[in-house]
Amino acid sequence: MGNYFDVLLFLTVGVGFVFLGLWVAKLLRPNLPNTGKQSIFECGERPYGDSRLKFRVRYYIFALVFVIFDVEVIFLYPWAVVFRELGLPGLVEMVVFLGILVVGLVYAWKKKVLQWV
Amino acid sequence: MDWSLVLPELIVAGAGIGVLLLDLFLAPEKRRLTGYASLAGLAAAMVASLWLAVAKVDWSLAAGADGSPVAAGFTALGGMIAVDAFSVLLKLLFLAIGLVVVLLGVDFAEKRKLPVGEFFALLLFAVLGMMLMAGSRDLILIYLGLETTAISSYALAGLLKDDLKSGEAALKYFLTGALASALILFGMALVFGGTGSTNVTALLGAGVTTGQLGGAGNPIALTGLVLLVAGFGFKLAAVPFHFWAPDAYEGAPTPVTAFFSVGPKAAAFAVVLRIFGPVLALGGSAGGAGAGGLAGAGVLGVLFAVLAVVTMTVGNLTALAQKNIKRMLAYSSIAHAGYLLVGLAVATPRGFAAMVYYLLAYAAMNLGAFAVVIWLNNRGTGDEVSDYAGLGRRAPVAALAMLVCFLSLIGIPPMAGFFGKFYLFAAAVEANMAWLAVVMVINSAISVGYYYGVVRQMYLAGDAAPAEDHGGAETGAPVPAEATSTVKGTPLVGLALGLAVVAVFALGFLFEPLARLARLAAGGL
Amino acid sequence: MINPSYAVILGVLLFSVGLYGALRSTNAVRILMCIELMLNAVNLVFVAFSRLRPEAMIAGQVFAIFIMAVAAAEAAVGLAIILQIVRQRGVVYMDKINLLKG
Numbered sequence: 001m002g003n004y005f006d007v008l009l010f011l012t013v014g015v016g017f018v019f020l021g022l023w024v025a026k027l028l029r030p031n032l033p034n035t036g037k038q039s040i041f042e043c044g045e046r047p048y049g050d051s052r053l054k055f056r057v058r059y060y061i062f063a064l065v066f067v068i069f070d071v072e073v074i075f076l077y078p079w080a081v082v083f084r085e086l087g088l089p090g091l092v093e094m095v096v097f098l099g100i101l102v103v104g105l106v107y108a109w110k111k112k113v114l115q116w117v
Numbered sequence: 118m119d120w121s122l123v124l125p126e127l128i129v130a131g132a133g134i135g136v137l138l139l140d141l142f143l144a145p146e147k148r149r150l151t152g153y154a155s156l157a158g159l160a161a162a163m164v165a166s167l168w169l170a171v172a173k174v175d176w177s178l179a180a181g182a183d184g185s186p187v188a189a190g191f192t193a194l195g196g197m198i199a200v201d202a203f204s205v206l207l208k209l210l211f212l213a214i215g216l217v218v219v220l221l222g223v224d225f226a227e228k229r230k231l232p233v234g235e236f237f238a239l240l241l242f243a244v245l246g247m248m249l250m251a252g253s254r255d256l257i258l259i260y261l262g263l264e265t266t267a268i269s270s271y272a273l274a275g276l277l278k279d280d281l282k283s284g285e286a287a288l289k290y291f292l293t294g295a296l297a298s299a300l301i302l303f304g305m306a307l308v309f310g311g312t313g314s315t316n317v318t319a320l321l322g323a324g325v326t327t328g329q330l331g332g333a334g335n336p337i338a339l340t341g342l343v344l345l346v347a348g349f350g351f352k353l354a355a356v357p358f359h360f361w362a363p364d365a366y367e368g369a370p371t372p373v374t375a376f377f378s379v380g381p382k383a384a385a386f387a388v389v390l391r392i393f394g395p396v397l398a399l400g401g402s403a404g405g406a407g408a409g410g411l412a413g414a415g416v417l418g419v420l421f422a423v424l425a426v427v428t429m430t431v432g433n434l435t436a437l438a439q440k441n442i443k444r445m446l447a448y449s450s451i452a453h454a455g456y457l458l459v460g461l462a463v464a465t466p467r468g469f470a471a472m473v474y475y476l477l478a479y480a481a482m483n484l485g486a487f488a489v490v491i492w493l494n495n496r497g498t499g500d501e502v503s504d505y506a507g508l509g510r511r512a513p514v515a516a517l518a519m520l521v522c523f524l525s526l527i528g529i530p531p532m533a534g535f536f537g538k539f540y541l542f543a544a545a546v547e548a549n550m551a552w553l554a555v556v557m558v559i560n561s562a563i564s565v566g567y568y569y570g571v572v573r574q575m576y577l578a579g580d581a582a583p584a585e586d587h588g589g590a591e592t593g594a595p596v597p598a599e600a601t602s603t604v605k606g607t608p609l610v611g612l613a614l615g616l617a618v619v620a621v622f623a624l625g626f627l628f629e630p631l632a633r634l635a636r637l638a639a640g641g642l
Numbered sequence: 643m644i645n646p647s648y649a650v651i652l653g654v655l656l657f658s659v660g661l662y663g664a665l666r667s668t669n670a671v672r673i674l675m676c677i678e679l680m681l682n683a684v685n686l687v688f689v690a691f692s693r694l695r696p697e698a699m700i701a702g703q704v705f706a707i708f709i710m711a712v713a714a715a716e717a718a719v720g721l722a723i724i725l726q727i728v729r730q731r732g733v734v735y736m737d738k739i740n741l742l743k744g
Contacts, residue, residue, distance in 0.1 A: 106138070271720070281731065282742060292670065295674070302684045309702060314701065364742040
């Protein structure tokens with residue numbers, strides 16, 4: 001249990017330090033709000049538009065296609081680990097799997113999903 | 118590994134991918150070809166299934182296993198694929214459903230500007246998932262089949278891209294379906310944790326039947342099974358979990374609705390039979406709810422009995438109030454899920470066999486009813502019950518076919534529906550659950566109310582008022598007026614309707630051999 | 643090493659959080675996120691169980707991998723459907739999407 005007391009001490013002091021600093025700063029600092037200070041900080045640029053800006057619909061479809069292909073790669077990892085034991089049948093099966101994915105890609109291509117217009 | 122054991126699945130998967138590619142490289146006006154390609158693929162898979170049934174299934178084994186809960190069967194892919202009488206019979210049913218839905222869909226897709234290739238490809242993938250569900254004893258493959266069907270179905274429901282109702286149906290179907298999948302998965306995780314295996318046969322030795330909830334035995338696996346009941350309750354549209362079904366059925370394109378009402382539902386019943394059948398039968402033979410309070414299988418049996426009663430009663434009573442025919446048929450299909458659940462509550466081999474037979478009969482009569490709806494819709498009749506007024510004079514053949522299917526759905530001899538219900542009654546009475554049979558009879562009597570409502574409209578009411586006179590813009594999705602005049606005959610829908618009506622009678626007349634077949638299938642579970 | 647049963651308990655808690663959120667939200671995207679949380683909780687339970695039961699080690703992990711792949715496909719289809727709804731009506735709130743009822 002002794003070790004855990006150290007952890008607790010660290011936690012208390014660490015959290016306390018943050019709040020103490022904030023409290024002291026609040027006591028000391030002058031309070032002079034103006035619009036420039038309250039606007040969103042964008043690396044010195046003047047911010048424009050709404051923070052909830054709309055992306056083009058095409059962007060989402062792009063993202064969806066990416067997510068699918070990205071996640072299906074998950075099956076390649078366990079396959080690669082035992083690749084040598086599986087031998088030729090394993091290779092053929094993986095080629096078939098990737099072939100089905102390629103069909104999906106061809107479909108997306110022909111449907112002009114991959115074009116950024 | 119013997120790949121020929123999964124030949125039907127391979128053919129359907131290949132056909133699905135082929136149809137998708139074919140659609141990409143065909144000129145738009147030739148896209149009907151994808152429908153014919155799908156028909157060819159499904160027919161080839163049926164031939165392959167029949168070949169499997171003759172060459173690979175060990176029928177003597179299934180016959181001998183009449184009393185015993187588990188038969189070894191033929192297995193492939195490390196025990197994942199089970200090629201037995203049950204899986205072959207149900208695969209043939211699913212392929213037949215797919216075939217009829219393609220026939221129903223070709224003209225409809227063209228007229229309502231559905232993306233044709235996607236429609237047929239998704240349908241084939243859904244059928245593939247259903248076949249995997251029926252043909253596996255492994256939770257991993259059952260889950261993959263379930264999701265293959267479910268994900269294709271979500272997309273199918275939303276295929277009418279500019280139709281607000283279609284999108285809404287897809288969204289509701291997706292959200293409840295995904296929630297159900299999560300519940301099923303959690304149930305599977307607990308079953309896996311409780312038994313240490315993803316194979317459902319491991320449940321038999323896991324002490325689920327001796328365990329009490331929160332007591333000795335195997336509470337983890339039992340909790341998992343209860344979660345599976347809830348999850349599959351969604352998929353079956355059993356009553357506390359049914360709220361999505363009418364919305365999804367009403368909004369989806371009508372051929373897709375026809376598919377939903379028989380396909381994924383039958384596949385979910387197949388999985389429930391696979392997972393729960395042996396466990397329930399074991400509990401039933403071991404005394405079940407007898408000594409020591411509610412033993413595990415006793416809990417599950419009671420759960421299924423309650424689900425059955427509530428589902429059929431609520432389904433029938435709500436159907437009475439419906440004015441849209443698709444919605445009415447949705448509630449009717451909920452009620453029929455309730456009848457089917459009786460077989461699980463009874464939990465005897467005869468009960469399971471009755472379920473298998475009822476699935477065949479239900480698929481035929483429900484597809485027939487939807488075929489009439491699509492046939493009329495293609496000719497410009499709306500989907501409200503009042504649109505069917507005077508149909509007996511305007512379209513006597515369609516009205517007669519509808520009448521036959523409704524009589525079968527009510528359960529009038531000599532149609533298939535009667536024999537299905539009769540078989541379920543007999544199983545319930547035999548298992549000393551006559552009260553369930555009585556509830557079924559009362560419910561069948563209630564169901565006459567709404568089926569008769571349509572029949573009265575067709576034969577006794579005056580001619581239908583023009584479509585714009587009743588309802589309002591927001592009810593129904595009648596076909597645009599200019600489209601109605603251009604539609605010539607729809608022979609494919611007529612063919613599907615003919616097949617369904619013939620099947621309704623044939624399944625009735627062939628009750629004797631088919632019941633024996635169902636018995637063999639259920640014996641091998 | 644941490645006892646795997648804690649992971650099971652964490653998985654059960656996460657699943658409950660996801661279920662609560664999925665049943666309580668009206669925002670379709672949020673419901674989808676909650677369902678994803680439930681699926682990931684199940685993954686955790688599977689992996690933990692396969693640790694607890696050495697004889698079934700591989701099956702649980704394989705199941706988790708399949709769940710991840712399927713969940714991605716499911717989320718993609720779901721988001722596509724939500725996208726279609728947003729294009730049609732501009733809302734994602736389930737209580738505003740109510741053409742079908744009765």
